[in-house]
Amino acid sequence: MSTPDQEPFWRTKSLEAMTRNEWEALCDGCGRCCLNKLIDDNTDEIHTVAVSCKLLDLQSGRCQNYKHRRKFVPDCIIFTPKTLHEHLPWLPDSCAYRLLHEGYDLPEWHPLVSGDPDSVHKAGFSVQDKQIVSEEEVPEPSDWFDYIIRVG
Numbered sequence: 001m002s003t004p005d006q007e008p009f010w011r012t013k014s015l016e017a018m019t020r021n022e023w024e025a026l027c028d029g030c031g032r033c034c035l036n037k038l039i040d041d042n043t044d045e046i047h048t049v050a051v052s053c054k055l056l057d058l059q060s061g062r063c064q065n066y067k068h069r070r071k072f073v074p075d076c077i078i079f080t081p082k083t084l085h086e087h088l089p090w091l092p093d094s095c096a097y098r099l100l101h102e103g104y105d106l107p108e109w110h111p112l113v114s115g116d117p118d119s120v121h122k123a124g125f126s127v128q129d130k131q132i133v134s135e136e137e138v139p140e141p142s143d144w145f146d147y148i149i150r151v152g
Contacts, residue, residue, distance in 0.1 A: 008112065015100055016081040023081065026100070028110050028120040031061030031127035032092040033079075036135060038144055046089055049147040050132045058134075061126045094125050 009022050034056040038047045053073055055064045063069050069076045077087050084097055091098045096106055106113050109123035121128045138144060
């Protein structure tokens with residue numbers, strides 16, 4: 001947060017110039033980046049599925065073992081300012097990292113703007129209360145096609 005006469009850090013710093021704490025604070029806790037994806041072999045289009053990583057807590061939208069997640073999910077993507085451009089297609093359109101990288105500001109429902117850690121859930125931009133299942137319930141990626149989330 002910032003004082004009324006001071007611009008917030010995400011408006012004054014580039015993603016690369018942010019401290020680790022500032023970088024981590026950008027995560028709104030939506031959990032949408034932890035939904036699995038499928039790639040269309042013909043078009044390279046990425047489809048998000050309503051099947052989450054086994055470590056995602058569907059109530060909080062947070063990883064249940066964030067610090068050691070790569071130990072349990074070796075292909076978990078770790079976003080950093082240096083690797084962000086490589087992973088942008090995997091991030092939801094509402095992701096703060098993606099928005100700031102693309103020159104947009106944070107939305108009013110982002111916890112850093114609203115001051116409310118639950119505002120992302122209240123605004124409906126998180127996995128909370130959605131029909132999402134864990135990959136432990138649908139372990140075969142070939143079955144995930146039935147779970148593609150249709151947009152538009």
